[in-house]
Amino acid sequence: MKLVSWNVNGLRACVNKGFMDYFNEMDADIFCLQETKLQEGQIELELGDAYECYWNYAEKKGYSGTAVFTKIKPLSVRYGIEEDYEPEGRIITLEFDDFHLVTVYTPNAKRDLSRLDYRLDWEDRFRGYLLELDAKKPVIVCGDLNVAHEEIDLKHPKPNMGNSGFTLEERGKMTSLLAAGFTDSFRHFYPDREDVYSWWSYMPKVRERNVGWRIDYFLVSSRIAPALVDAEIDCHVMGSDHCPVVLTIGELSASAKTSVAAAQA
Secondary structure (H helix, E strand, C coil): CEEEEEECCCHHHHHCCCHHHHHHHHCCCEEEEECCCCCCCCCCCCCCCCCEEEEECCCCCCCCCEEEEECCCCCEEEECCCCCCCCCCCEEEEECCCCEEEEEECCCCCCCCCCHHHHHHHHHHHHHHHHHHHCCCCEEEEEECCCCCCHHHECCHHHHCCCCCCCHHHHHHHHHHHHCCEEEHHHHHCCCCCCCCCEECCCCCCCCCCCEECCEEEEEEHHHHHHEEEEEECCCCCCCCECCEEEEECCCCCCCCCCHHHHHC
């Protein structure tokens, strides 16, 4: 099974920059988007009959938003975290037979860190939500998590210490999430690979010089990590300031499909 996640930073703009070429080339089973920046009825995509489409729009026009296009019919779909009021359209959860899929666009702490406290509280609620899902069946989380976890995950770590997306607090929340039973799929395969990023500033020649950050992820419940086949970052794909990330996963074992309690029994 192939899954793709891409922060398109405005889907309408990305469509004009080759989105459909990449979408058709990948022929993914599940394709997730973040930062769609549109409202219902503002775009018509020719995805064919194979895909079911789910959208979570932000109330604010031209802001945030997520979407999932899937060939596999979900058992259920949820928008936001449980029953929380979620006006920014940041989360969609699809339940399938063997796992939950969560696509997320994590709030940015902002350059002046004015939203850091909100971000940290949000991280705690999100981690709790994922653990509730994981207690029932394995979870695959994808999206723009807005944090470079370790120094290896950005080109210039030293001058960025304490900046939004690389504060000790944000990095610590990622550490806590992984310690709670999740695996960073890219580092699972490539623990020491450097100079592979998923986001670059729009400043001149930044992407050309590969001065980037790895802030887009596929995380999985650690008990299904043995089923992972590969994790890729398609750095060559243009159309956004982010590039797509890709996960290939094989069939889950019977034990991997179970709840946390059953898996630990």
